[in-house]
Amino acid sequence: MMMANDTSAYLRAFPRRKAWYDTFQHNYKRNQLTKYGTKTVVITLWNLTKKYEVALKQHDVVPVKEAEVDREEVADAFRVLETPWERNLDGRFYHTLASMQHHRDSQLAAPEIAPEEWISQFAKEVKRRATPLLFLINQDRTIPPFNLPPADTPVTMDAAPSREDQQAMRQHRIHYDELSIDALDSRRAAIVKRLQGKRYSYTALGEILTNWELDLLSQLIRDNVLPATFERTAIIFRAPSSDRKLKSALTAVAIAAKNHEEVPRR
Amino acid sequence: MTSNQVPSDTTTPSEERKEDEEFEQRHLLGQLFAALTARFRDEEGQLSIGVKRQALLEALHVKKAGLLRLLDILRQQIAPLGLELVEYRLGRDTLYCVRTIYGVPGELTDPEYAVLGVIISSVERASKHRRPRRIAAKDIETILVARGRLSRYQLDKILRRLSELGYITRTARRIAYGPRLELEFDAERREAIANAATLYLAGAIADSEEDGNEA
Numbered sequence: 001m002m003m004a005n006d007t008s009a010y011l012r013a014f015p016r017r018k019a020w021y022d023t024f025q026h027n028y029k030r031n032q033l034t035k036y037g038t039k040t041v042v043i044t045l046w047n048l049t050k051k052y053e054v055a056l057k058q059h060d061v062v063p064v065k066e067a068e069v070d071r072e073e074v075a076d077a078f079r080v081l082e083t084p085w086e087r088n089l090d091g092r093f094y095h096t097l098a099s100m101q102h103h104r105d106s107q108l109a110a111p112e113i114a115p116e117e118w119i120s121q122f123a124k125e126v127k128r129r130a131t132p133l134l135f136l137i138n139q140d141r142t143i144p145p146f147n148l149p150p151a152d153t154p155v156t157m158d159a160a161p162s163r164e165d166q167q168a169m170r171q172h173r174i175h176y177d178e179l180s181i182d183a184l185d186s187r188r189a190a191i192v193k194r195l196q197g198k199r200y201s202y203t204a205l206g207e208i209l210t211n212w213e214l215d216l217l218s219q220l221i222r223d224n225v226l227p228a229t230f231e232r233t234a235i236i237f238r239a240p241s242s243d244r245k246l247k248s249a250l251t252a253v254a255i256a257a258k259n260h261e262e263v264p265r266r
Numbered sequence: 267m268t269s270n271q272v273p274s275d276t277t278t279p280s281e282e283r284k285e286d287e288e289f290e291q292r293h294l295l296g297q298l299f300a301a302l303t304a305r306f307r308d309e310e311g312q313l314s315i316g317v318k319r320q321a322l323l324e325a326l327h328v329k330k331a332g333l334l335r336l337l338d339i340l341r342q343q344i345a346p347l348g349l350e351l352v353e354y355r356l357g358r359d360t361l362y363c364v365r366t367i368y369g370v371p372g373e374l375t376d377p378e379y380a381v382l383g384v385i386i387s388s389v390e391r392a393s394k395h396r397r398p399r400r401i402a403a404k405d406i407e408t409i410l411v412a413r414g415r416l417s418r419y420q421l422d423k424i425l426r427r428l429s430e431l432g433y434i435t436r437t438a439r440r441i442a443y444g445p446r447l448e449l450e451f452d453a454e455r456r457e458a459i460a461n462a463a464t465l466y467l468a469g470a471i472a473d474s475e476e477d478g479n480e481a
Contacts, residue, residue, distance in 0.1 A: 059412045106409075115416075120376050122379075122383050126380065130372055131366055131367065131455075132365070132372040133315065133316075134349060136305075142309065146301040146304065
């Protein structure tokens with residue numbers, strides 16, 4: 001059969017295999033074929049195997065009649081095949097033939113039904129067996145609606161800052177150049193001297209320190225100059241220990257200062 | 267002349283309290299039903315199938331026993347409407363959702379149901395005993411795309427929608443059952459779909475080319 005011995009389709013599909021294929025033919029010719037004289041049978045077997053493998057890869061269907069002719073052509077090949085490689089090739093051929101049979105069966109299922117028809121009919125089979133879940137509140141939001149606050153809950157909002165507040169804020173804001181560094185340093189030293197080794201409650205701290213001194217205090221605690229231990233209602237200020245590295249405080253406490261004072265300017 | 271005579275139509279304090287409790291309970295039941303049938307997406311963008319028990323406890327401000335009692339009452343009350351309360355476990359969480367007993371129009375289109383059917387039948391046929399029940403995405407593609415029933419783009423779009431709606435979970439190569447699929451199609455129904463699908467997927471009808479050649 002002409003079709004069976006034609007490897008051009010295979011080589012067209014896999015151009016890179018051509019060199020390999022040529023090498024195989026050359027080697028086989030030299031080593032095996034002359035010895036046993038099974039050249040024609042093995043080449044036919046090889047070509048047929050490749051034909052079906054390529055067809056399977058491309059989802060093509062080989063008709064039953066053609067497949068039957070191919071099968072009959074190499075049906076008696078096992079009588080002349082001797083080496084394990086040849087026998088494996090024989091097995092590989094039958095495997096591809098069987099796969100093609102399976103593929104053909106599934107491919108040609110319900111050939112009279114058009115694809116759209118097939119989909120709608122099959123969908124009906126699935127649909128009539130469903131017990132769908134019920135969704136009534138049809139909103140695709142990320143937060144579940146039962147976690148949202150109810151609509152009638154009053155939402156507290158900060159009132160918009162008045163003009164006086166804004167002016168006060170503007171006055172309070174100082175540029176870095178205007179600060180007197182010496183005054184800040186001396187105040188830092190005073191804070192450390194006053195608080196170190198003692199325990200103060202939060203309200204007491206708010207009373208004894210002014211607003212910007214509290215700022216300095218939080219910087220000192222952060223930089224481990226004045227390490228502190230936070231309790232439920234109070235802070236214990238410890239002496240700085242140089243021998244081991246301490247982790248800086250991770251607790252945040254909001255303290256409102258009772259006394260307000262201008263930041264010392266230059 | 268006694269001014270504080272109790273009129274006959276007002277209720278006694280104990281009855282009043284009872285009415286209040288009933289009102290409170292009805293209010294809770296309403297909230298519970300709304301929560302269970304609410305549709306929302308989780309942090310990963312997927313439709314949340316049911317509500318976790320912990321979320322219900324926090325939202326309704328009740329204890330576990332109270333919640334179970336409420337769920338029992340809800341179960342009795344929605345049964346005449348053809349609805350049932352379903353409890354299932356996903357990982358460590360217990361989730362509740364409401365399901366219809368009889369069929370109602372689902373939210374999927376025909377091609378989506380067909381793809382779902384192909385997935386169900388393939389998984390049921392492939393791995394009876396392995397968990398999680400899953401299948402290679404390539405197999406689905408072979409059945410639907412290679413045979414010209416859907417384009418690759420259509421299939422991809424449908425699979426994405428199915429996974430968004432919680433029917434399936436997808437990885438790069440595999441498709442597994444999602445929680446919603448197992449809730450909507452129990453084991454018997456899945457088996458029935460797999461049986462029905464053999465008509466559509468395998469070669470039940472004779473090879474037409476062969477017939478043509480013989481004639």
